[in-house]
Amino acid sequence: MHELSITRHNELIDPTLHIWSWQIPVYLFIGGLIAGMMIISGYFLLKGRAREAKCTCFQLPILSIIILSLGMLALFLDLEHKFYFWRLYTTFQVTSPMSWGAWILLLVYPALILNLLLRVPVFILNRIPQLGKISEKMNAHPSTIKGIATLNITLGLMLGAYTGILLSTLTGRPLWNSSVLGFLFLASGLSSAAAFVHMIAKTAHERDILTKADNGFLTLELVIVAFFFIGLLTSSASHKAAADLLLTGPFAAVFWVFVIGIGMVIPLFIQSLAIKNKIKHTVVAPIMVLVGGILLRFVFVYAGQYSHWLIHAGLFK
């Protein structure tokens, strides 16, 4: 028998850590989604295939800006010392993913705006007609387009990975102590983005391309998930206990059913059939992917907070 009695009862810390509720998973999901969208749209721009993927290339920037702002709002809502927010931008802390994130986000906005300027949405153009000229000029130089594309891809990769690395540097929570978390969140962001475009795409062709891409991302995700668990299970007892939270413990039901089943395996299956033209493309699959993507963040954020170096430390508080 091993009994631990702890007298501490600090709010948000005890009996188990619960400093983050919906805001952070939502923010992480949106961060990943935007990252994915930047990479995908950047890719098509770079490859000069914008025409094949109109939605991807021309609607995403404006949507990204809006959605990202919602994510930023969620993040802001989570801050406890809100009006010191500006302190993020009076310094750069190399070791802090959050500081990196703050600066990356600061660059993401201009990158998205540049991308947006390549095809200014009509409602904006109506209000600021001058933008049309700028857009024309930019489109005249393929190198500009490529530059913008590269910028978007780079920042997208950084943003996507950062959302995972952010968690993985938080030493205190064994569940997050995994170097693959960055890749996992990036892959998940990509698949979410692909699913999102799939959902809003107007042509079957675009849908088809994105479904194929999504299947790739989903497969990748499953592989990373496997690596993630192999990593934890072959590490210390605390890490193994952390992995068990998802595999068999209190978060297992949500994890297996929603994240893995509904979020990855089932849509992968449905989309494979669609690609092989066995069934029609359906929004059901991408919706599932998005639901899975958001729940992935929820499960990781919640279970991660629950995980502890002292196995079951919460039980005796």
Place this chain on the structure above:
Amino acid sequence: MNSISRRKFLKISGATIGAAVLSGSMSSFVKGADNKINKKDIKGIQKIPTYCAMCFWRCGAIAHVKDGKLWKIEGNPDDPLSKGRLCPRGTGGVGTHYDPDRLRSPLIRKNIRGEEQWVEVTWNEALDYVAKRMIDIKKTYGPESMAMFHHGIGATFLEHMMKSYGAINFGAPSFAQCKGPRDVAFNLTFGETVGGPERTDIENAKCIVLIGSHIGENMHNTQVQEFSKAVANHASIIVVDPRFSVAASKAKYYLPIKPGTDIALLLAWMNVIVNEKLYDNEYINKYGFGFEQFVAQLTSYTPEWAYPETGIEPDVIRKTAREMARYKPATLVHPGRHSTWYGDDTQRSRALALLNALLGSWGRKGGLYQPTWLDIPAYPYPDYPKSNKKKLDNPDEKYPFAIEEITTGVREATITGKPYPIKGWFVYGTNLPYSLPQPDKTIEAIKNLEFLVVVDTIGSEIAGWADVVLPESVYLERYDELNNPSFKVPYVGIRQPVVDPPGDQKPNYWIAKKLATRLGLDKYFPWKDIEEYLDYRLQKVGLSLELMKEKGIFLAPEQPIYYEDGVKPYFGTPSGKIEFYSLQLEQKGFDPVPKYTKPEEPPAGYFRLLYGRAPVHTFSRTQTNRILDDMMDTNKVWINKDVADHYGIRNGSFIKLKNQDGVISNKVKAFVTERIRTDCVYMVHGFGHTSKMLKGTYMKGADDSRLITQVKTDPIMGGTGMRVNFVTFELEA
């Protein structure tokens, strides 16, 4: 038993002190308190010495007041009890001043008793009313029918007022619910009590035996400090407890005894020590009385005999007995303090005393030293009025060896009205529904009263039953009687106000004097104010109030405290010796040498209810202190893991306890642990408050007193053995 001399300490006279004051250097770090009490306007940090009242140990403290507000309280380095370090309750005393649940103005009951409906009144109204009711009772029944319950030094002046009024019936829970059996037993054996602060030389002991005494949870400061020193010095520690206490975790030997069987263990130990001739022969030859007869009675108490009773294996009993003998006389078998356990408590304490006597530890270094005392003359008062009635707490000396009043005796007489009626209670600083067992009887007695006045600082349960509640300022806001205990060094300490009370609270001496005036007793209160009183007493030994306000503590020159250092042994027993065989007991029909009686077994499915202390709380008085509540906001029921598993009780889940008489506790959390036997459960005393005035702690945890519906009364001195109740679990969804 007035024949027993209670205080034969080495006294120090005032003359020695005068010289010491002149030569002694004043510690300069303490800034003297300003003469005016109102310190609100003083900027910066003031350090004001006083002494703590979070419990009865009375450690010297230094309150830090920052910009007129109480900031923190530290120990006074000059103080021999705290040595500059208070216990958690003393440190957390700050929260007692700021307690939002404090009484703020005098209250007079509106409706039915106990309904806690009040009218706030002025002090004049309240005191006029109290005086009128007291005069009525005096006229109708005589002053003897007004009894007083009190606890603590704050009662001094009110007790004096009551005695001036003609009251003769008093009671404090510190005797029949606390250390009575121990003090009576040691008095019977050595002719002196153990006292408080206990005369235990823990820090110099090489072997320490704790029977129950849960030092570390029982947070009497000096005891804990010395205990940790002994631990650091690798003293051999033997702990006997059905629960793996904090002290047990420091022990070399932990003996997980079956509750209620300690006498069997003690007899077996003595049997081994006697059989193996391990005792201090010279000491016993010199000081012992009736040793042969005592030895003759021990023969059958072998470790093998004790084993099935106590559950302690014979070889462990032998080993630990030899361990004690090995370090004698620096082996301290701790006399304990709270000793009203099973009704045979005086005999258990006698066995403890005799074990110490065998080891020659009484009067010796590392044992039970001989305390010294600074003799400060009392304030000269006129004689109290004579009464032709007898005290009724112990009618016909039913409990022949009671050396103090028996609270529950006063309560019983209030219920029966015999030998004469008790119609009024004056209660100061004791929460009777908690401090006395069988709270239903307390309520029954209260219902027989015509008048109940309670002086308290918070709306305690007893205050809830009162007709008049008088709100006292807390210790940090008042003067009190001098602290002048017998201890290792002779000294005196002062309590003085460090901050103003937050409302219309008044100190006890003020209340006493104002009431005395209204009762026509002015001649008993000749001093103008408390400062004059204190200064008068201090001047008698060459000190002054002014000096004491600055220093807080005055240490008189040290005196020898061990026989080996020249203290002359003196035993105030009839034989003038240590009574191994007690003729006194024999004459009154009690066992002259302790005998063992089997405790009752719990009925199937029931567990013996044990209780004790938590380091951060004092009885039922500290639960509303916000700082201490933050340390521990509820008690829990300790249940052995296997038992809990059997009943499906999870750690931290809520349960209720039901006792053998069907009384059900508040809901309380289970603490499922390996740290307790399977035949008992344990909880910290003082929680589960039901007074609605105690908002900060209302219904948090459970109250052990409520479950103590049975007691076994000690026939020798009237103590109420309280560990004789059994509980079962009521599982809650």
Place this chain on the structure above:
Amino acid sequence: MAKFGMVIDTTKCVGCMDCVVACKTENNVPEGFNRAWIVEDVMGKYPDLHMEIRSERCNHCEEAPCVDVCPTGASHYSDIGEVVLIDHDECIGCKACIAACPYDARFIHPDGYADKCDFCFHRTSKGKNPACVDVCPTHSIHFGDLDDPDSEVSKLLKSRKYHVRIPEAGTKPKIFYLT
């Protein structure tokens, strides 16, 4: 350069929480929160038990993850004593440091910033002991300069057995528990 650390004797500590209380009054720690806490760590089966009682608080880790992850630099090492401190006016309350700390030593102060034990910097930077050290009735807590071989803490670490909390987290705690 001094390196402040604590050496706590679990053999003497009785778990009385005086250190926690003193911390509270000294530092005005708000109601509902504590910077220090007590752990009772019990192994075995009744009655063969071993119990270690520990007074715990921020370990002022040498490799403090809370400092690493702080995006604003609010969490930092002090110049005197390498104490891990939080600058309230730089803290945005993002709670990353809280998640990063394996010991759950931090919390959010009701005023919004992250808070925790600061080794009583207002005292220790002036050569005094922390409040919890000076209050402990059993003298279980020792404080001093780990870099000074003659300090009490260094000597204790040389002569006694000790452990640190969760060494596998790689934080290099500066609080050592004597056993």
